Amino acid sequence: MSAWLLEPLRYAFMQRGFLAALMVGIVCAVVGTYVVLRGMAFFGDALAHSILPGIAVGYLVGGGDRGVLFWWSLGTAIVAALGIGALSRRTQVKEDTAIGIIFAGAFALGIALISTVRSYSVDLAHFLFGDVLGVSPADLRLMALFGAAILFVVFFAYDAFLVVSFDPVFARTLRLPVGFFDSLLLMLIAVAIVVSLQTVGVALMVAMLITPAATAYLLTRRLLAMMGVAALLASLAGVIGLYLSYYFSVASGAAIVLVSTFFFGLAALFAPERGWLAARRRRPSAHT
């Protein structure tokens, strides 16, 4: 058993993969807690997809250099986050329609740009579905740096995010700059997405944000506990997913998301208060 567990760790690329999966899992889970509580899942999905043109330009400009790619993604993500945020506040069409149009358009632009390069099908797949086993030490350093920055901001703005998310009108009577914290949160989501890009790619990104957080939501009754449980579940899913990927040759991003989804299924059924079984027990059928 232990040989089975240790075997993948002999490879440096697997070690880096595990570290990346852990970091991404924790950062996405913490930020994802707000995504779930504020009902921003669609926004997160749209944002992840909207980064693709930025990735494409970074890819074309940098000739495949990971550092260049990272900074282009980060810039695009922040612009897209604030842009979509502004868009959703004032549009003529419904908010989700507006977001949908912009995100599909941006995504198409990204694909169009990447398709101008000859080897595009291979590279596009990396951007769409991630390549956790191709993470370099330099990538890891950037992920650690920005991941730590995100956790730092969440730690310091914890109370403010809590009030602004739970009761924005009350937050305004406390004269908190609600708009500022809303934008800050959008930026945190954007950075978390960029940090996670290599691990799961844009297509499955939303799962990293919402699935562990939603699972934790079913199991906890305080925000801090929800964050902790979400981070734990996400780390676990990352590690298990990578083992599955190694031994069964499954795409790593997909494996991680599938494990996460499995956890959610278990919680949805068996969570002590909010699970399906608990709800059934509370409401016995009318025949009894």
Add this chain to the structure above:
Amino acid sequence: MRRGKRRPAAFFGGPHALHRPGADVLSVQGVTVRYGPHLALEAVSFTVRRGEQIAIVGPNGAGKSTLLKVIAGVIPPDEGVVQVYGDEPDRHVCIAYVPQRSAVDWRFPITVYDVVMMGRLRKHGLFRPPRHEDRLKVEAALATVDMVSMARRQIGQLSGGQQQRMFIARALAQEASLMLMDEPLTGLDLPAQEQILRILDELRKAEVTVLLSTHDLEQAADRFDRLLLLRRRLIAFGRAEEVLRPDLLLEAYGGRLRLVPMADRVLAVADSCCGHGETEVDR
């Protein structure tokens, strides 16, 4: 929602305005609020004295919630001026806004204690943890509304009356001198209403000024110093016998009110509490 002008100094709260001596607790002058083409409030003017308890009554869509939010400094008026202790409301943190219960997500992972502690956020600072003093204030607030034993509950496990009392505890923890309550009694059974009315009696002793919107005209008449009858415009403002006159009530409620003549007075029964499909927006 429209966004008010913000002074840079007040970005993280800043130093909040001092109470000017001699100024009314609340002065509303010619306040008009529009939602697009729709007039929510039209030229509303009145003043409130310290420690008064005012009931705001009127049909659905009359602008009761809007009025409370304008006073809270959450919605900037399109015309007119609101002053709290002589300054604009958005420079004060002594105003507590108690929302309708439907305003928040009751499944949110947060305990009663955490919600009440939000009232202390301004006191202990945005980036600092609560101090011992803050915990004492929270516990005292919970005791006042008789919710100590519920402190560790997730908020979704509370009854309607308990939810409302939790919000009032948050306002108490805030140590507000002006409390704005948006329909705290609506949808509660009589014992739960009575509990909240008893808390209002406590607030009266502490000279906290209260503005409360309600659908219950009789309760408003019995328990409050003055009534403010609203239907977009201010129809009447004064003691119950001055406000609950058939002609004024007819003007406010139109056909949606039944007037029942009693021995000594006219009993008005508002139908609007359950009215749906109103054309006007009450937000």
